[in-house]
Amino acid sequence: MQTGQTRRYHHGDLRAALLTRAEETLKEKGPAALSLRELARDLGVSHAAPSRHFKDKQALLDALAEAGFDRLGEALAASQETADESFADRLGALARAYVGFATANAELLDLMFSIKHDPAASDALIKASQGMSVLGLHLIEDGQRRGEVREGPVASIATPLFTTLHGFAALAVSGALPSGTLKTDLEYVIAHTLRGCAPDAPGPA
Amino acid sequence: MQTGQTRRYHHGDLRAALLTRAEETLKEKGPAALSLRELARDLGVSHAAPSRHFKDKQALLDALAEAGFDRLGEALAASQETADESFADRLGALARAYVGFATANAELLDLMFSIKHDPAASDALIKASQGMSVLGLHLIEDGQRRGEVREGPVASIATPLFTTLHGFAALAVSGALPSGTLKTDLEYVIAHTLRGCAPDAPGPA
DNA sequence: ACCTGAACACCGTTCAAGT
DNA sequence: ACCTGAACACCGTTCAAGT
Numbered sequence: 305m306q307t308g309q310t311r312r313y314h315h316g317d318l319r320a321a322l323l324t325r326a327e328e329t330l331k332e333k334g335p336a337a338l339s340l341r342e343l344a345r346d347l348g349v350s351h352a353a354p355s356r357h358f359k360d361k362q363a364l365l366d367a368l369a370e371a372g373f374d375r376l377g378e379a380l381a382a383s384q385e386t387a388d389e390s391f392a393d394r395l396g397a398l399a400r401a402y403v404g405f406a407t408a409n410a411e412l413l414d415l416m417f418s419i420k421h422d423p424a425a426s427d428a429l430i431k432a433s434q435g436m437s438v439l440g441l442h443l444i445e446d447g448q449r450r451g452e453v454r455e456g457p458v459a460s461i462a463t464p465l466f467t468t469l470h471g472f473a474a475l476a477v478s479g480a481l482p483s484g485t486l487k488t489d490l491e492y493v494i495a496h497t498l499r500g501c502a503p504d505a506p507g508p509a
Numbered sequence: 510m511q512t513g514q515t516r517r518y519h520h521g522d523l524r525a526a527l528l529t530r531a532e533e534t535l536k537e538k539g540p541a542a543l544s545l546r547e548l549a550r551d552l553g554v555s556h557a558a559p560s561r562h563f564k565d566k567q568a569l570l571d572a573l574a575e576a577g578f579d580r581l582g583e584a585l586a587a588s589q590e591t592a593d594e595s596f597a598d599r600l601g602a603l604a605r606a607y608v609g610f611a612t613a614n615a616e617l618l619d620l621m622f623s624i625k626h627d628p629a630a631s632d633a634l635i636k637a638s639q640g641m642s643v644l645g646l647h648l649i650e651d652g653q654r655r656g657e658v659r660e661g662p663v664a665s666i667a668t669p670l671f672t673t674l675h676g677f678a679a680l681a682v683s684g685a686l687p688s689g690t691l692k693t694d695l696e697y698v699i700a701h702t703l704r705g706c707a708p709d710a711p712g713p714a
Numbered sequence: 715a716c717c718t719g720a721a722c723a724c725c726g727t728t729c730a731a732g733t
Numbered sequence: 734a735c736c737t738g739a740a741c742a743c744c745g746t747t748c749a750a751g752t
Contacts, residue, residue, distance in 0.1 A: 318735085336625060341727065350737050352728080357735095361726065392625035410624060417683040419619055420541060426684070433685050463686075463694045464701035468669065470685075473675020478622040479631070480638050480666075480675075489668045496669035523716085544744065555718045556749080562716095566745065 319357040321347050326368055330411045332474065340364070366425035369416045372409065373432030379405050380439050391447035392498055398443065399469055399494050408474035413477055419472075428485075440466055454503045461501060468497055526552055526563040528613065531573055535616045545569070571630035574621045578637030579622075584610050587643050596652035597703055604674055604699050611678035611714065619680055622675075645671055652706065659708045666706060673702055 325346055329338055334453030340361055341351045358364040383401035387394045405465060406413045421429055440462045453461065472493050477482045530551055534543055545557045546648045549698055563569040588606035592599045626634055643669045652658030658666065678697050680686045686694060 334625060334668045340727095341725065351726090352738080353736055355727070359727095404692060414624055417679065418623075419615060419683055420539060430684070436604065459690075459694070460697040461701065464698045467676040467680060467698055469676070470564065470680055471672040471674070474622065474676055474679050478624055481633070485664075489664070492623040493669045493672055496666065496705045498515065500701045545746095546744065554746090557719080558717055560746070 318347070318349065318353060322354055322357060322364065323367060323371065325369075326364060327412065330368070330415070331409075335415060359491055360422075362420065362422055363425070365415060366421055366429070369421065369429050370425070370432055372412045372416045372438065373429065376405050377432065377436050377439070380436060384439070384443070389450075391443070391450060391452040393502070394443055394446075395465075395498065395501075396494050398440070399472075399490065399497075402469045403473050403476060403490055406477050410477040413473065417474070432455075437462065437466055443471075444501075451503065453501045465497060466499065468493060473507070520522040523552070523554065523558060527562060527569065528576065529558055531569060533574075534615065535573070535620070536614075539621060540616055548611075565627075565629055568630070569627065570620060571626055571634070573617070574626065575630070575633050575637055576615045577621045578634065578641065580614075581607075581610050582637065582641050582644070585641065588681060589644070589648070592653075593673070596655060596706070599648055599651075600703060601699050602704075603644075604677075604695065607674045608678050608681060608695055611682050615682040618678065620678070642667065642671055651688075655706065658706045669705065670702060673698060 322343055325343055326338060329343070329346075344351045344354055354364070358367065366448050378397060379401050383397040384394060387397035416429075441458055444453055444458050444461050446463070448455060448458075472481070472490065476486055478481075527548055530548055531543060534548070534551075549556045551557055559569070563572065584606050585603060589599060592602035621634075637697040646663055649658055649663050649666050649670070651661075654662060675676050677695065678684070681688075681691055
């Protein structure tokens with residue numbers, strides 16, 4: 305039956321389609337313009353259909369954020385595989401991957417770190433964000449083993465690192481950092497962070 | 510005429526009243542619950558009245574953000590006046606003031622650095638945020654003069670500092686940092702930043 | 715100048731009912 | 734199981750009209 309009509313067309317996966325379309329309009333028209341009714345219209349279903357897959361508008365946003373964390377995690381992990389073995393290289397690659405993701409997904413990052421998540425979804429979210437920081441921990445432990453990172457509790461280095469990375473990404477995304485000097489600013493930040501991580505003894509033994 | 514009735518009661522400053530009430534509900538019920546109509550109801554005016562003072566809902570949010578930047582700037586400036594003269598002390602005071610403001614005004618900080626500002630208000634906003642970073646510049650130049658901060662272009666130190674401060678505040682506010690260890694985490698970050706700022710020669714001349 | 719009241723075009727959410 | 738259609742209680746914005 306090749307009627308040529310688009311039919312109701314949603315035998316398929318409405319849930320996934322909603323998420324995909326939501327991220328598109330998020331990027332195109334901003335978070336304020338994201339409405340369940342418009343999403344349903346775009347997908348050719350009734351406005352009540354989405355409620356079968358997301359109990360809430362917030363539930364959809366949470367799912368979007370969770371997917372964002374997954375993808376950010378993947379991007380960060382990938383950056384480590386193409387990087388050199390040295391701590392400096394790995395840190396640089398991590399930083400560039402984080403900021404790259406942030407600028408390419410500005411609205412999504414905003415959503416991921418906004419404070420509206422209901423407690424139910426928060427569990428999944430903090431789990432996802434923790435998986436991210438595990439990567440930082442490994443990076444530092446490895447650097448300590450190689451003697452390229454100062455000794456001390458991992459958290460005393462991992463937290464400042466995570467904090468700095470995210471701060472740069474967040475400021476770049478919000479436009480608080482002049483976009484003209486963004487690249488050199490990032491290099492400044494990487495260099496500064498390396499300094500903070502360096503071991504005490506400057507010369508060779 | 511002491512009728513005891515509350516009358517229409519808005520001879521006064523509706524604009525200021527709207528801003529005050531908006532920030533209250535922002536803090537109490539979150540940004541999603543902030544509606545112009547409810548604000549008007551709370552203040553005993555018609556739902557169309559706010560439009561005389563803010564052309565838009567966004568215009569009100571922008572004004573809120575701008576006031577936030579002003580207050581943050583004041584808090585940071587105040588932190589410098591009670592602080593010791595040493596760079597370490599001044600940096601610590603600045604960091605604690607920033608994080609203190611952030612945790613006390615979580616939703617407001619979120620709003621201040623979100624990406625929805627219309628270009629008209631953005632001018633005022635970036636001006637306010639620049640006034641903030643000027644403070645950081647002075648701090649560093651002073652530290653360099655005192656020999657407590659390494660030489661080099663101010664931006665190469667100021668940007669990492671601003672970035673780290675804001676990142677910590679943003680993560681704390683979003684709940685991505687475990688709130689139990691928040692205090693020691695902040696001390697870790699301050700110590701790490703001091704390390705990154707320290708001059709090269711470790712011992713006295 | 716400042717505000718009201720009605721109107722318009724949207725929302726999110728719920729719920730009986732269809733297939 | 735998945736979706737529709739109607740209904741409800743809200744929105745933001747605009748605009749004539751009042752004082």
